[in-house]
Amino acid sequence: MKRKSLWALLLVVLIGLAVCATLMWRPAIPLLDKPLIADAASVERGAKVVEQGDCAVCHTRPGGAYMAGGLPLVTPFGTLYTTNITPDRETGIGGWSQEAFVRAMRKGVARDGHFLYPAFPYVHYSRMTDTDIVDAYHYLTSVDPVQARAPDNHMMFPMNFRALVSFWNLLFLRNDPLTDVPGQSAKWNRGRYLVEGAGHCSSCHTPLNFIGGEKGSEHLGGGLVDGWHAPALTGLAQAANPWSTEQLVAYLRAQVATDHGGAAGPMLPVSLSIAQLPVEDAQAIAEYILSLPATTSKAGPACAATPPPAADNAEGAALFAGACAGCHGAGAPMRTVDGRPALSVVSAATSDSPRNLIKTILEGIPMSTRQPSHYMPAFADALDDSHIAALAGYLRNQACAAQPWTDLEKTVTTLRHEGASK
Numbered sequence: 506m507k508r509k510s511l512w513a514l515l516l517v518v519l520i521g522l523a524v525c526a527t528l529m530w531r532p533a534i535p536l537l538d539k540p541l542i543a544d545a546a547s548v549e550r551g552a553k554v555v556e557q558g559d560c561a562v563c564h565t566r567p568g569g570a571y572m573a574g575g576l577p578l579v580t581p582f583g584t585l586y587t588t589n590i591t592p593d594r595e596t597g598i599g600g601w602s603q604e605a606f607v608r609a610m611r612k613g614v615a616r617d618g619h620f621l622y623p624a625f626p627y628v629h630y631s632r633m634t635d636t637d638i639v640d641a642y643h644y645l646t647s648v649d650p651v652q653a654r655a656p657d658n659h660m661m662f663p664m665n666f667r668a669l670v671s672f673w674n675l676l677f678l679r680n681d682p683l684t685d686v687p688g689q690s691a692k693w694n695r696g697r698y699l700v701e702g703a704g705h706c707s708s709c710h711t712p713l714n715f716i717g718g719e720k721g722s723e724h725l726g727g728g729l730v731d732g733w734h735a736p737a738l739t740g741l742a743q744a745a746n747p748w749s750t751e752q753l754v755a756y757l758r759a760q761v762a763t764d765h766g767g768a769a770g771p772m773l774p775v776s777l778s779i780a781q782l783p784v785e786d787a788q789a790i791a792e793y794i795l796s797l798p799a800t801t802s803k804a805g806p807a808c809a810a811t812p813p814p815a816a817d818n819a820e821g822a823a824l825f826a827g828a829c830a831g832c833h834g835a836g837a838p839m840r841t842v843d844g845r846p847a848l849s850v851v852s853a854a855t856s857d858s859p860r861n862l863i864k865t866i867l868e869g870i871p872m873s874t875r876q877p878s879h880y881m882p883a884f885a886d887a888l889d890d891s892h893i894a895a896l897a898g899y900l901r902n903q904a905c906a907a908q909p910w911t912d913l914e915k916t917v918t919t920l921r922h923e924g925a926s927k
């Protein structure tokens with residue numbers, strides 16, 4: 506009897522190990538003997554796919570060579586660095602076959618068989634068409650090869666053990682390529698394809714659960730990224746300050762959207778990428794996004810009403826007049842000539858959370874080499890936490906006097922230190 510149960514236990518353990526091995530082991534795919542000669546037409550299409558997927562936003566570090574990697578990404582599980590995806594044979598993906606590249610994009614497995622961390626949004630790229638992935642491959646083999654190795658990652662135990670990602674994949678990597686939804690227009694389907702596939706919008710705009718997976722039930726319902734709040738992309742057409750197609754297209758292409766302003770923070774590079782694509786792509790994205798109904802029944806804050814007489818915020822008003830009004834004041838050229846909206850209507854001021862307003866004041870909007878671009882200086886060094894809190898309180902009162910933000914100074918201190926850890 507005892508012997509029998511021991512054998513049974515052994516059998517269970519062996520089956521368990523076999524299952525784990527199948528799950529956690531992937532073969533290496535041999536290196537190509539000679540470099541691939543990229544196909545010209547494919548390269549041209551691939552350049553667009555790479556913009557749709559923002560590959561350079563992560564794979565190029567500020568001041569670094571194009572696609573040579575080395576950008577640190579801070580996750581709750583540690584810091585990891587993007588890799589070199591130039592066609593350098595030794596340190597990049599120069600020797601990768603098409604099969605190896607497609608496997609990385611669809612399954613999150615590197616050529617040598619190691620699992621890639623889901624900070625690389627393969628969960629979304631896996632939904633792209635074969636043609637788009639192959640075009641991106643041809644394009645990347647055509648860029649300048651650069652020798653550069655990413656610094657070592659600092660992932661916490663047990664996430665430093667890459668094979669554990671295989672369990673994560675079981676939960677979050679679905680095998681469901683995007684197919685057109687019948688009854689919807691070609692434009693809507695194209696927009697959905699860009700949003701849910703290469704655009705990986707939900708990786709920022711959806712809240713994450715404790716193991717870093719997107720909460721499916723709150724898809725595009727708003728998330729957090731690098732200390733910024735990525736607002737819900739659902740119900741935009743019905744919001745208190747509703748978005749029109751025209752405004753959304755302008756915003757997505759890094760231009761000024763009347764009544765909404767322009768992109769800042771982690772959204773800025775995304776919009777600068779979309780700006781390089783044909784305008785039809787931004788129009789398709791807008792068509793799809795504006796069709797998404799609000800996911801929460803909670804009505805947005807009733808912020809649109811005219812503010813009551815300013816309360817006790819003379820300090821905020823004085824700071825605004827001195828530091829901000831030259832650009833954001835009613836008579837400033839940025840308002841009258843460029844047509845930028847008053848800060849009282851931008852989502853950073855009307856949102857439930859003061860994060861984006863505070864982050865914008867701390868970090869400003871960095872100068873970009875890409876067109877079109879807007880610039881705002883950073884005030885982290887010029888204003889202390891109590892000044893920023895007074896300014897935020899003042900601007901909130903203009904935008905939404907009925908629902909003041911609380912604990913502003915503490916939030917400023919926290920956000921300032923969150924930023925400093927990187």
Ligand code: HEC
Nearest residue numbers: 558559560563586587588609615620621622624625626641
């Ligand atoms: C949000 C940031 C981010 C974006 C956007 C991104 N990547 Fe990555 N990518 C990473 C990170 C981080 C890694 C390394 C993961 C690891 O080491 O586990 C990576 C790894 C890879 C790898 C594996 C390379 C290797 O040496 O193992 C390939 C291939 C790749 N990315 C291609 C792309 C392409 C193509 C795009 C655009 C369609 C893209 N990536 C967009 C973050 C990103």
Ligand code: HEC
Nearest residue numbers: 704706709730733734735736768769770771772775852861
């Ligand atoms: C890297 C993270 C990230 C990705 C990827 C991303 N966004 Fe954003 N998005 C943000 C952040 C952060 C904000 C807030 C920016 C601000 O306040 O200026 C934002 C703001 C927006 C807004 C303005 C919402 C409002 O109510 O003001 C829209 C619209 C938007 N994003 C659409 C998209 C679409 C469409 C995609 C995919 C093509 C996308 N985003 C991909 C981070 C991201």
Ligand code: HEC
Nearest residue numbers: 761766767769828829832845851853861862865879880881
């Ligand atoms: C040199 C001009 C300049 C100055 C000075 C300036 N800003 Fe800005 N700011 C901009 C530009 C350009 C934008 C782009 C977005 C737009 O179109 O509204 C912007 C955007 C913003 C946004 C919206 C960001 C978002 O998340 O979408 C906020 C909030 C903001 N500024 C606050 C301030 C405050 C507060 C001050 C003073 C401490 C200030 N700005 C000073 C130029 C400036």
